[in-house]
Amino acid sequence: MRYTVGxxxxxxxxxxxLFTLSGDMTDYWTIPTDRTNNGENILTDIARSVSVKLTLxxxxxxxxxxxxxGIPGAMKRGVVDxxxxxxxxxxxxxxxxxxxxxxxVYADNDANVAALGEYKAGFNxxxxxxxxxxxxxxxxxxxxxxxRIISGHTGYGGEIGHMRVRYDETEVCKCGxxxxxxxxxxxxxxxxLALKYLSESxxxxxxxxxxxxxxxxxxxxxxxxxxxxxxxSVDTSMNILGHALANICHVxxxxxxxxxxxxxxxxxxxxxKIKPAFDxxxxxxxxxxxxAPARLGEQAGVYGAYHLAxxx
Amino acid sequence: MRYTVGxxxxxxxxxxxLFTLSGDMTDYWTIPTDRTNNGENILTDIARSVSVKLTLxxxxxxxxxxxxxGIPGAMKRGVVDxxxxxxxxxxxxxxxxxxxxxxxVYADNDANVAALGEYKAGFNxxxxxxxxxxxxxxxxxxxxxxxRIISGHTGYGGEIGHMRVRYDETEVCKCGxxxxxxxxxxxxxxxxLALKYLSESxxxxxxxxxxxxxxxxxxxxxxxxxxxxxxxSVDTSMNILGHALANICHVxxxxxxxxxxxxxxxxxxxxxKIKPAFDxxxxxxxxxxxxAPARLGEQAGVYGAYHLAxxx
Numbered sequence: 001m002r003y004t005v006g007x008x009x010x011x012x013x014x015x016x017x018l019f020t021l022s023g024d025m026t027d028y029w030t031i032p033t034d035r036t037n038n039g040e041n042i043l044t045d046i047a048r049s050v051s052v053k054l055t056l057x058x059x060x061x062x063x064x065x066x067x068x069x070g071i072p073g074a075m076k077r078g079v080v081d082x083x084x085x086x087x088x089x090x091x092x093x094x095x096x097x098x099x100x101x102x103x104x105v106y107a108d109n110d111a112n113v114a115a116l117g118e119y120k121a122g123f124n125x126x127x128x129x130x131x132x133x134x135x136x137x138x139x140x141x142x143x144x145x146x147x148r149i150i151s152g153h154t155g156y157g158g159e160i161g162h163m164r165v166r167y168d169e170t171e172v173c174k175c176g177x178x179x180x181x182x183x184x185x186x187x188x189x190x191x192x193l194a195l196k197y198l199s200e201s202x203x204x205x206x207x208x209x210x211x212x213x214x215x216x217x218x219x220x221x222x223x224x225x226x227x228x229x230x231x232x233s234v235d236t237s238m239n240i241l242g243h244a245l246a247n248i249c250h251v252x253x254x255x256x257x258x259x260x261x262x263x264x265x266x267x268x269x270x271x272x273k274i275k276p277a278f279d280x281x282x283x284x285x286x287x288x289x290x291x292a293p294a295r296l297g298e299q300a301g302v303y304g305a306y307h308l309a310x311x312x
Numbered sequence: 313m314r315y316t317v318g319x320x321x322x323x324x325x326x327x328x329x330l331f332t333l334s335g336d337m338t339d340y341w342t343i344p345t346d347r348t349n350n351g352e353n354i355l356t357d358i359a360r361s362v363s364v365k366l367t368l369x370x371x372x373x374x375x376x377x378x379x380x381x382g383i384p385g386a387m388k389r390g391v392v393d394x395x396x397x398x399x400x401x402x403x404x405x406x407x408x409x410x411x412x413x414x415x416x417v418y419a420d421n422d423a424n425v426a427a428l429g430e431y432k433a434g435f436n437x438x439x440x441x442x443x444x445x446x447x448x449x450x451x452x453x454x455x456x457x458x459x460r461i462i463s464g465h466t467g468y469g470g471e472i473g474h475m476r477v478r479y480d481e482t483e484v485c486k487c488g489x490x491x492x493x494x495x496x497x498x499x500x501x502x503x504x505l506a507l508k509y510l511s512e513s514x515x516x517x518x519x520x521x522x523x524x525x526x527x528x529x530x531x532x533x534x535x536x537x538x539x540x541x542x543x544x545s546v547d548t549s550m551n552i553l554g555h556a557l558a559n560i561c562h563v564x565x566x567x568x569x570x571x572x573x574x575x576x577x578x579x580x581x582x583x584x585k586i587k588p589a590f591d592x593x594x595x596x597x598x599x600x601x602x603x604a605p606a607r608l609g610e611q612a613g614v615y616g617a618y619h620l621a622x623x624x
Binding site for chain 1 (some may be wrong): 386400440441443455457462463464465466467468469470471472473474475476478479487488489493555558560561562563564565566567592593594595597598600601
């Protein structure tokens with residue numbers, strides 16, 4: 001039996017999985033991400049964890065064909081420029097990790113890799129091209145066309161979080177601009193809108209009980225129950241997102257837009273909230289782009305990493 | 313000697329050219345577009361014109377390898393869905409034209425084909441990926457990545473004219489939405505802005521002499537001379553375009569954005585006007601996307617059609 005390793009490197013944890021060459025996941029595990037000393041131990045930890053896992057499972061390294069990995073930064077030719085979440089500057093992930101673990105390594109941006117996972121394993125190639133967006137702390141995204149990642153000139157293909165969607169915003173985004181998509185459609189953005197609406201009015205709201213500890217999940221939970229402020233926050237956020245996604249479809253015109261990340265756990269409720277603005281924005285190019293919640297949850301990255309490593 | 317025919321089918325004229333297989337243009341001519349009877353004669357006229365040209369030049373049809381053509385509508389698999397400018401409904405261009413002219417035919421959307429022309433012949437493949445936009449009566453566009461047209465699921469890849477860029481617009485675009493890029497950045501849009509600013513103030517302006525006959529070219533000419541209203545029109549238009557192009561770079565992240573079409577004849581003046589908003593919008597993904605005026609002018613389409621026909 002031959003195997004491939006899929007790795008999804010995040011700022012808090014590294015998700016790892018072992019796959020048979022036909023794509024069946026035989027094991028899934030996580031290790032913490034050690035960000036001390038500018039994350040200098042991260043790749044060593046990954047290599048060691050793979051090695052230990054293979055030994056425990058009685059698999060010889062010669063049976064492992066390759067390792068795929070998603071990295072939280074813009075990548076070009078195996079090198080990541082800067083990963084703020086890991087404390088990294090420029091790191092040649094492919095060269096360093098293959099030396100450390102003795103395997104052929106394939107690496108790409110984590111959002112691109114997750115998109116590849118949903119394209120291949122989540123939706124079983126039923127769409128020829130997709131934009132997958134990830135709504136989490138930020139808003140990430142990846143473009144896949146006929147099984148290929150479109151990573152772009154500097155690796156920012158599909159990185160739609162800092163598209164400017166509002167020109168009257170006065171609050172500054174972490175990127176230095178005002179009115180970025182991430183300020184409205186990320187978990188952080190939805191929480192921001194709720195706190196703003198709570199402070200602007202005296203309307204009764206269950207959210208007031210949470211005070212500053214409010215999370216995006218709280219806002220969605222209360223919106224589903226009908227809370228006025230929570231609903232206004234979700235409606236504003238998803239209206240802006242729906243228009244932005246329609247705009248993006250005018251550029252890349254994918255067959256489907258897949259919505260993933262923590263916020264997307266609300267599934268159909270979320271899609272229903274996005275759809276009116278999305279459909280309105282699509283008038284000219286027609287309503288032929290599907291909108292669907294992601295299917296692989298937090299495992300999209302490792303599935304994508306497996307496909308990245310095996311589709312070469 | 314072997315040849316390839318390049319055709320750029322527009323609403324007013326059909327531009328045609330004969331190329332040697334190595335890409336040298338040996339002849340360039342145009343015929344009027346006959347839009348009578350829902351444009352039913354257009355493809356016959358093209359086939360006849362090719363035939364006559366070959367006879368006049370003493371070229372046997374066996375020496376012609378193929379014909380490429382750009383069509384003003386969204387295309388998928390050789391079929392165009394609808395061409396309002398030609399009066400066409402659904403037309404299988406590839407099948408009909410190849411029957412009529414006895415040549416192997418390759419067809420794609422005109423903006424995509426023009427983009428391919430600039431990518432290959434205008435810029436000699438010095439950029440790995442480009443977005444080319446055409447500022448004319450409308451705003452069209454095409455995406456090229458490593459020599460391939462990214463035409464999208466329904467053929468609207470790069471068709472950015474109806475991206476919504478303003479949410480406070482009250483005037484309705486021809487597509488039925490309000491605030492589309494085309495309402496500001498097309499020749500029609502720039503003229504619209506100038507007429508609006510003229511009617512809203514009593515500021516002295518050379519444009520008042522033109523009255524309703526004002527054209528986009530007049531607005532640019534007067535802006536270059538320093539006319540206040542003309543400058544305000546150009547500045548507003550190009551500010552909106554600059555931000556929109558930066559947003560698009562967050563989706564597709566091309567190495568260069570090429571600006572073509574009638575409006576682009578203003579060259580460096582135009583680029584200077586677009587650049588501040590473009591650079592501001594690019595903060596997060598870096599200023600590594602070039603902005604350049606197109607090089608082939610009205611011949612981009614026929615060059616692209618030649619490359620479409622020969623790159624298979």
